[in-house]
Amino acid sequence: MEKVFGILGHPVGHSMSPIIHNDAFEKIGIEARYHAFDVDPDQVKEAIEGIRALKITGCNVTVPHKIAVMKYLDEIDSEAEQIGAVNTIVNQNGKLVGYNTDGRGYVKSLLDETSIDLANMKVLVIGAGGGARGIITALLRQGIGHLTITNRTISKAELLIDLAATFDTPAEALEKQVVEEKLNEFDVIINTTSVGMSPNVDESPLSLDRLKEETIVSDLIYNPLETKLLKEAKAKGAQTLNGIGMFVNQAALSFEHWTGQKPDEIQMRKIVLQQLGGPSC
Structure with missing residues (x-):
């Protein structure tokens, strides 16, 4: 069964995360699909409940929800707790754990x-x-x-x-x-x-x-x-x-939290640069 991942944000249509993660899943051979979920600020609770109900394996979180999601998660990593924000959610058999890889x-x-x-x-x-x-x-x-x-x-x-x-x-x-x-x-x-x-x-x-x-x-x-x-x-x-290096590295660290596998960061960087119209290497 294909696993589902995504990013929660508002707006989120501009995000390059679906492109780089879907490419990484394909390259490694993981049956998964990553989607962009535009979540209104007043529906964060419902979005987190949706992760549980739909058995979504993991999500990234971007502005403006990085702080708001925290109170709806089951556990917060110590580093994310210190930062006071979450950018990565891992669904561990129904238990939602928040991390921050930024x-x-x-x-x-x-x-x-x-x-x-x-x-x-x-x-x-x-x-x-x-x-x-x-x-x-x-x-x-x-x-x-x-x-x-x-x-x-x-x-x-x-x-x-x-x-x-x-x-x-x-x-x-x-x-x-x-x-x-x-x-x-x-x-x-x-x-x-x-x-x-x-x-x-x-x-x-x-x-x-x-x-x-x-x-x-x-x-x-x-x-x-x-x-x-x-x-x-x-x-x-x-x-x-x-900021390219930070964007790619935080994405790669999120990928590791979800799958236990390291994606090809060079390939991720190449995709981001192509999307931005810069040199591919």
Whole structure:
């Protein structure tokens, strides 16, 4: 019997998840089909009940449901609990378990593409939303030297400082202007906001006037493949990476949670790049 998987979101028609997962199922030889389920925010409970009733094997969860689904699940993984959001649901014979693979997917892409040792790095995270929380949690679990968070609403950034305290990692929340003045102190800069995302490609979340050449500048955005932030950073000699690696890695980790098998991440990346009109390798 063909297994059913899917993604819960609103809107969700733009998602590339069905394309990459259906290709992975076919390549590995798993009889399964992955669908996009557009779920209204007031019907999240019914959607989760539907997973049980229809015996759907697993689901991804995307905006705006990553937090809302949590109270309807039977068990939450410790990392997802720390993050406060779920992006992966596994149906274990009727018991629904929630995980979050976003942060781990990001850190893997950062380490794979830069080969850096994060242990003593000073990291700046721009943004304090759900994406930021997932990445900050994974960075703290990996181990970093110092964390700085900046956000348009500084009080939201300050809320994440408590998370760093649980790992005994020095951390601070700073206003954007202060961060820009001391930008040359950071080893890694990560934009977790949507500033610069298509169609607003002429926007940037931060001035890079004081960026030091050896800094790694990362943007979770992958449409466009190179944001204004990354273009400016590259022009200053910084190493840059976009959000493709995180997207592919979080998808691959979800696939492993569902099937116990590793998909071909190179093939996943190729498909995503083709969909975005970029180079296929």
